[in-house]
Amino acid sequence: MTMFAITMLAILITMLLALSRAALGPTVYDRILALNMFGTKTILLICVAGFLYGRPDWLDIALVYGLVNFTGTIAVCKYVRYGNLAGDEQRHNR
């Protein structure tokens, strides 16, 4: 079980680094990139935690997190680019 604990520690360190980039990031795209990576690390963390606690059913939760993470990234990209989520007229605001 030690290997799962060490892997979870490594993933948590990576999440901390991503969070600090999301806090520092000069542009909004740096923050989105860091949050996207944070979401991927969340998926991995749930997978490893499920094996650590001997309950691999948690992989279902990881799958749902993956879906939500991808949709969220694309939605935030579109929102930042066009200013709304409904249409696609070019209203530029950063």
Place this chain on the structure above:
Amino acid sequence: MSTVFEICDYASWFCLMAGGLFCIIGGIGLLRLPDFYCRTHGATITDTLGAGLILLGLLFQSVHYLFDAQGNWQTDAWLIPVKLLFVGAFILCTSPTSGHALVKAAHADGVSWVQEGDDAVSE
């Protein structure tokens, strides 16, 4: 059967440690690289090598659920490696897509990049 378990444990140790290492390397790259486009490289390296190796390590671990100590096949455990493969395939599909959309949005918005001769100190 215990030999198979041992071999899978060693392979799993290697894959999980290498995956964790690649995750931390990608995190450091995300924090330290000079501009947004370089940081994309740092962030996406964790989605391929980091996530791939960690999921491969977990795939080796799922042998413990597939067989009991006598080597009998556990009939309802086949979903565990299948779900792991689904998670891996999903990450492999969505990570390049969202990275591409992000970089294209940033480029269309005019995010600048580090030129030669710039002071490439991370902000």
